[in-house]
Amino acid sequence: ETGVTQTPRHLVMGMTNKKSLKCEQHLGHNAMYWYKQSAKKPLELMFVYSLEERVENNSVPSRFSPECPNSSHLFLHLHTLQPEDSALYLCASSRDRTSGYNEQFFGPGTRLTVL
Amino acid sequence: GNSVTQMEGPVTLSEEAFLTINCTYTATGYPSLFWYVQYPGEGLQLLLKATKADDKGSNKGFEATYRKETTSFHLEKGSVQVSDSAVYFCALTEYNFNKFYFGSGTKLNVKP
Secondary structure: OOOEEEEOOEEEEOOOOEEEEEEEEOOOOOEEEEEEEOOOOOOEEEEEEEOOEEEEEOOOOOOEEEEEEEOOEEEEEEEOOOHHHOEEEEEEEEOOOOOOOOOOEEOOOEEEEEO | OOEEEEOOOOEEEEOOOOEEEOEEEEOOOOEEEEEEEEOOOOOEEEEEEEOOOOOEEEEOOEEEEOEOOOOEOOEEEOOOOHHHOEEEEEEEEEOOOOOEEEOOOEEEEEEO
């Protein structure tokens, strides 16, 4: 595997379910990100992790819970979601904040539908 | 604060037409500028970048020049193909920061 991978690619869940999204990067990066992409809305940054420490949380509802067990893996745990949470969830990684200009590398996304 | 504004789409062109997608930015420091492309059903891919004023980024026939005087980074291509149909995002980040600021995206439709 190369680059940034995300699983599952598609997920349908009810509002009472608990599920998790997984992201893995094979680039040796130290920073990882979750974004939400909704139709006709700008890309929304949700969480930023640098060296496994959460450095940013953009007022995301508590029904989204991130976890970064090591620099290669990032999870987004989901529980009691709402239909408006249906979106494409994108994971990205970059080298780290102390390496100057860091382009972000994106995974293919998980298409989430909440019924 | 930092922000990116890009032209609203969709932009519809015929094959071999000239493409311009406008992007302007606001930044507190000295940003790097990027264009990302998102093909249907996929994540964002870096298309090109420029890290300082007057730099020109180029890739796959696309070009953009970092214009500090007009705070712009317009994307251009001389002859588009059907395979260029995608959503294009302008973005900026600043030195020693993890955070990217993305524009809202411009959808390009190229017809044969």
